[in-house]
Amino acid sequence: MPLTVAAAREGPVGTAYNFCVARGWESKSVELQQDDASSSSTGERKRHLTPAQREIESRKEGLKLSRRRILEQLQSAENPRYRKILEHALAELDEQITRLV
Secondary structure (H helix, E strand, O other), rough: OOOOHHHHEEEOOOOOOOOOOOOOOHHHHHHHHHHHHHHHHHHHHHHHHHHHHHHHHHHHHHHHHHHHHHHHHHOOOOOOOHHHHHHHHHHHHHHHHHHHO
């Protein structure tokens, strides 16, 4: 007996599977909408900033991203010398961030 589209949508237990939307797509869409909403509220503040203030904010965001990346690397680092290098880099980033504030 040839497999029909309706039969192909039936799982092994007989439950229908939604082929139109991949699993997790809905939650990703909601997450993106929330990110857009939060960035639009900060985006309104950025419109009122001078170009120099925007540059400082951009630099600060870049430093914060670098700090997060180093923290992740520090959590998984096992070599004591490498950990020391990462800790030094983290301290340097913290100093740069405080200078920008």
